[in-house]
Amino acid sequence: MRSIPTDLLRAFVTIVDLRSYTRAGEQLGRTQPAISLQMKKLQELLGVSLFTKEGGVQITERGELVAGYARQILALNDEMMLKLxxxxxxxxxxxxxxxxxxxxxxxxxxSTLARDGVEMTFDVVCDISHNLLDGLRRGLFDIVVAMTPDGPSEGAFMTWKEPLTWVGAKDFPFETIPRNPLRIVCYPEGCLYRRNMLTALQRDGRNFEIVYTSPSLSGLEAAVGAGFGVTVLARRIIPSALRTIESARDLPRLADVVVGIYVAPDRKRSAVAQSFAARFADMFVAGHVDPMAE
Incomplete structure (x- = not known):
């Protein structure tokens, strides 16, 4: 009886979720040709066509069946590794x-881990991405989620592009945002949100004033929610008390950041860390399906 490698199943499920070979490759840290070769190998092992002849990423009826089983297999694999x-x-x-x-x-x-009866313990440190990646290199972490400006750092388990957006209070009168100076709420120096925001403002010749800094999201939320200023955040983690400021509000365009999940190379712990990272990655993918993806 044939055995199907879990990396092939994970690649297939990621393609299905993101509806794009290219996006799946970005998520999994692989090139688009490498993803295509994985799908060719998976279809050969299964002896069925997973995608329709029209091309693209429309899956067949048998592909739907495989996707359902693949999700169960991956969930059991990750749960087993975490429990062990x-x-x-x-x-x-x-x-x-x-x-x-x-x-x-x-x-x-x-909450998902508790529901599944995973009995692991965690030591969680929140910091800016530069410090986290440095800590990973020094052996201080098993897993790191970090942002980089121009591409993934070495050794990424999975990466994706994260769009940034201007954010303000829900009831703030955006039509009255003063052009000079723009009041800025932001994280401390070293934060990529801050760097991208200030770079965009300087590029467009906008005057600004940093009126509030905080190392916590709740601190930024309180200041922005009170109308004290505006900030920049990743589009999909905007707190419910705030809202996106549309581009028509005369604010400069922002560059995307690259987010990656990184796993320490420690062989003794790598299997467990990679299993947890895979579960974490599945959650990020599930919350990041782009309907405009090719």
Missing amino acids: SSRDSKGKLRLGIPNDYADHFLPKLM
Whole structure:
């Protein structure tokens, strides 16, 4: 009986979720040709066509069946590795993650782990991405979620592009935003949101004044929500009390950032860390389906 490697199943499910070979490659840290070769190998092993003859990423009826089983297999694989990790002598995963991602994603992840009976312990540190990646290199973390400006750092387990957007209070009269100076609320120096925001303003010759800095998302939310100023955040982690300021409001265009999940190379812990990273990655993918993806 044939055995199907889980990396092929994970690549297939990611293509289905993102509806794009290219986007799936970006998410999984692989090139588009490498993803195509994985799908060719998977179809050969299964002996069925997973995608329709019209091309693109429209899956067949048998592809739907495979996708359903693939999700179950991956969930069981990840759950098994996480439960086995509780037997590890250290019994703990050290996770580094930016503050806003921790606030947005960790409650969902922890509730899923609790529901599945995972008995791991976690040591979570929130910091700016540069410090987290440095800590990973120095062996301080098992897994790091970090942003980089121009492409993934070395050794990424999975990467994706994250659009940034201007953000203000829900009831703030955006039509009265003063052109000079623009009042800015932001994270401390070293934050890529801050760097991208200030670079865009300087590029467009906009005068601005930093009126509030805070290392926490809740601090930024309080200041922006009170109408004290505007800020920049990743589009999909905007707190419910705030809203996007549309581009028509005469604010400069922002560059995307690259977000990656990184796993330490420690062989003793890598299997457990990679299994947890895969579960984390699945959650990011599930919340990042772009209907405009090719």
